[in-house]
Amino acid sequence: MDVTDELGPLPVVVDHTRKPVVVVEDVHVTYRVYSSGKRARGSDGALLKKTRGLREVRALRGVSFVAYENESIGVIGPNGSGKSTLMRAIVGLTPPAAGAVYATSRPNLLGIGAALISELSGERNIVLGGLALGFSRAEVAAMRDEIVAFAELEDFIDLPMKTYSSGMSARLKFSIAASRNHEILIIDEALSVGDRRFRDRSEARIREIRDNAGTVFLVSHSMSSIRSTCSRVIWINQGVLVMDGDPDEVIAAYEESRPRPLSQGR
Amino acid sequence: MSLAELAAENGLHRVGARPHFFSYIAETWGRRQFALTLARYRMRSSVEANRLGLVWILLRPSMNALVYGAIFGILQAGRRPPDYAAYVVVGVFFFHFFSGSLQSGAKSITGNGALVQSLAFPRLTLPLAIVLQELLEFLVTMIVMLPVVVLFGHMPGWDWFLLIPLVFLFTLFNAGVALIAARLTVHVRDLTQILPVFTRLLFYSSGVLFNVNTILANHPKIVAAFDYYPVYQVLQLARHILTETPIYHVEYWGYLTGTSIFTFVVGLVFFWVAEERYGRN
Numbered sequence: 001m002d003v004t005d006e007l008g009p010l011p012v013v014v015d016h017t018r019k020p021v022v023v024v025e026d027v028h029v030t031y032r033v034y035s036s037g038k039r040a041r042g043s044d045g046a047l048l049k050k051t052r053g054l055r056e057v058r059a060l061r062g063v064s065f066v067a068y069e070n071e072s073i074g075v076i077g078p079n080g081s082g083k084s085t086l087m088r089a090i091v092g093l094t095p096p097a098a099g100a101v102y103a104t105s106r107p108n109l110l111g112i113g114a115a116l117i118s119e120l121s122g123e124r125n126i127v128l129g130g131l132a133l134g135f136s137r138a139e140v141a142a143m144r145d146e147i148v149a150f151a152e153l154e155d156f157i158d159l160p161m162k163t164y165s166s167g168m169s170a171r172l173k174f175s176i177a178a179s180r181n182h183e184i185l186i187i188d189e190a191l192s193v194g195d196r197r198f199r200d201r202s203e204a205r206i207r208e209i210r211d212n213a214g215t216v217f218l219v220s221h222s223m224s225s226i227r228s229t230c231s232r233v234i235w236i237n238q239g240v241l242v243m244d245g246d247p248d249e250v251i252a253a254y255e256e257s258r259p260r261p262l263s264q265g266r
Numbered sequence: 267m268s269l270a271e272l273a274a275e276n277g278l279h280r281v282g283a284r285p286h287f288f289s290y291i292a293e294t295w296g297r298r299q300f301a302l303t304l305a306r307y308r309m310r311s312s313v314e315a316n317r318l319g320l321v322w323i324l325l326r327p328s329m330n331a332l333v334y335g336a337i338f339g340i341l342q343a344g345r346r347p348p349d350y351a352a353y354v355v356v357g358v359f360f361f362h363f364f365s366g367s368l369q370s371g372a373k374s375i376t377g378n379g380a381l382v383q384s385l386a387f388p389r390l391t392l393p394l395a396i397v398l399q400e401l402l403e404f405l406v407t408m409i410v411m412l413p414v415v416v417l418f419g420h421m422p423g424w425d426w427f428l429l430i431p432l433v434f435l436f437t438l439f440n441a442g443v444a445l446i447a448a449r450l451t452v453h454v455r456d457l458t459q460i461l462p463v464f465t466r467l468l469f470y471s472s473g474v475l476f477n478v479n480t481i482l483a484n485h486p487k488i489v490a491a492f493d494y495y496p497v498y499q500v501l502q503l504a505r506h507i508l509t510e511t512p513i514y515h516v517e518y519w520g521y522l523t524g525t526s527i528f529t530f531v532v533g534l535v536f537f538w539v540a541e542e543r544y545g546r547n
Contacts, residue, residue: 012269019276022278023270023276091281091386093545100281102270102279103278106282108385110384111384131303132391
């Protein structure tokens, strides 16, 4: 993507008629990596600087955009383009080397991976997740059945989460995190492990959150998921924004840029 | 208009920026149900994982008291503190609460990576939940400790109610220690390797199993230093309340109140300062 480098960063167009929820201002993220593959600890320390093989990887190189209420934003780009880094920066888990992220509230991040508390049952994870999100005990009790039903885990809800498959775990985590409206929710590939049926239902839920004044970021390699849920798409490559706009246009340009797979099965 | 101005105009906050100390405390208070439930569930799941269940919570410190009490009883022979059995049981059980808070507290952030990385809530609740869990387990062990004390001829009296303020102060102190340990472990993970050795050292040097005044009689300066050592003060106060040992200083209550509140507040502030750091790798 040499094009973007020649043109400089994409200009940010601010829509003053809508309420901004997340503002990302010229965010740079740099990882220090040993070229052996081991990540350097700490950012200062003269010892580290002298170490041979210490490399700086510029995962994000000046990303800016504004996300609004009632918006679901798809984030696309090839592996290693900086999508997950951007999501972690929005949640505050990765400190920007320069620039800043502003948000109305601290977003919740749904990623692939471990259960919340793996030694506890799904049931108890629902209660704890709900309480951690700030619900009262009564509210958690009221939405418990809904969460279980949405995750379709009625038969397994009393088993420890460490016994769940990655799809089951992702379903439960999504159901907990998506139980709250008016929130910023970031979904980083978390739905890709779910089955077709769950994906349809979760996509419907994402649209619902969006329509209820929520803001959702969806990182996915499934263009059909992005098309069916997102009102806007951001395309990242090598740590910079390549395009930001209407889903169909951005996805078309993105697919155009990539070498065609041998078989066109979609 | 710059993006930062746009953010400020719409009331957006910088993500990850830690809130003011008092709003942080208020937020944490708002999640007290979370901390309490986490403590209860953790305790139950640790119990359910074993065949003997809840009995283990009682057995662990009891067996410690039995083993260490027997060995140190033989080693000390004539220099054993008077009323040795009750002395050891009270010492070991109270110390267990402290060492558990320190060791599990140290892992409260690093051991909950998935939770910390996915949900937004004040991280302070995690070490506090650990201390609550240790407190609950400690209260359960009282079922063993108090009858043992009675068995060795100390009848319960009204003064046993003094245990309530004592345990309260001890909990504050332990929470402060757990908070400090939790943050330090985030910076230096290797700490979890050293902590077991460190707690062992404290176990052998806090007068859990021996009488400081007798064993260290040749080192009056060290004995004097024990008067300022909170864990020792707690043990001595507990022994006084339960078994009316003569070695007791009223000032200990004053010292202990001071150090406990001080440690707790220092722990809160120390933990809060690094709030932005938790969950990052």
